[in-house]
Amino acid sequence: MYKEDLLKKLRKNTTLQFDMPKTTVKGITYPDVVKQYINMCETVGCKVIEAKKNDDLNAIIRKAYPNAKVFASNVKGIKADRNPDTVGSAQELNGTDVGIIEGDVAVAENGCVWIPQTMKEKAICFISEELVILVHRDKIVNNMHEAYERITMPEYGYGCFISGPSKTADIEQALVMGAQAARGVTIILIG
Template sequence: MNSRERILSTVRQNQPISVALPLVTPPDPVAPLSDTFCKGVERIGGQVIRVQDPGRITAYVREAFGPEMDWVSAVDGLAGTRQLDQNLHRGHTLATVELAICAGHFGVAENGAIWVTDDSLPHRALPFLCQHLGLVVAESALVATMHDAYRLLDGRTFDYGVFIAGPSKTADIEQSLVIGAHGPRSLTVFLLADSL
């Protein structure tokens, strides 16, 4: 027996006793999910705009970014000022996108994260290469915790999926926080009212 086999044999003989994972029961939310979600998004550097109608998003973009803003939309029924090639193969061609608005499947109230998959994106690089990012999520699609989020995803498969939480951020040991260092400089979440 060589030294490698001896080490592996020793490790196999000295395994800890297997213990089942604890069942975690998250507490019931004390505030409405939408209020908790809005606070979560703001806490991580984003902002939430509540909208009754997706058409209000276009008006907001004009007001907040100016009428000359060149922006793209990956949301059905919401047309940006610029069209993206639906057959995008090279992500770096998105580097000139100033503002991108994408659809989120659901949001997580406890941390302000939004689940986005490739079926709602023309290219998976879009939410990370744009200067400003807008995500649209329905108020009825909010869940309380990440435990709830993973239960929603249990058993489903995706080619690509990501939780996006806030604009890009980085910090160093001297506690200098930089927003927009590696991705979008801002995140705006458009929270669609349940009445839609």
């Protein structure tokens, strides 16, 4: 009750309201966004593979993960053992060695990628031991300001930025990889 009473008094005594000022924010820009993106990806712990537009992505992925047994993806043209659109529940993706997803906007400033939920079960993004993110070179932007201008919310109403493999140092101040999501992330730059 106290909170509501306080808010009521504040509303009653507010006589003037001001709109937020329009400010133009110019974020950092780079002479070569692709080079900067690659550098930042490596800084945050990603492996980066550069592919040409017509390269066989399945062969590139299998070469990068020769010992993987279970691949999961719903990306058109990618061969996978599990499809996050057709599994009965997210638990069926448990045990996925390599999840392959497609990024929508990549950011040179910090090496992150906007991953819209384009699959029924988004668990593939977090439950896979290794994550491969396909990124088209023409979708790399300089900074987060530019990224937010390009983001559209997908049909499922969820998306997230991923930047490198999951890591934490909360446990005895020792760096642990894969504590909350993938142990490793590989970015395949296409085009």
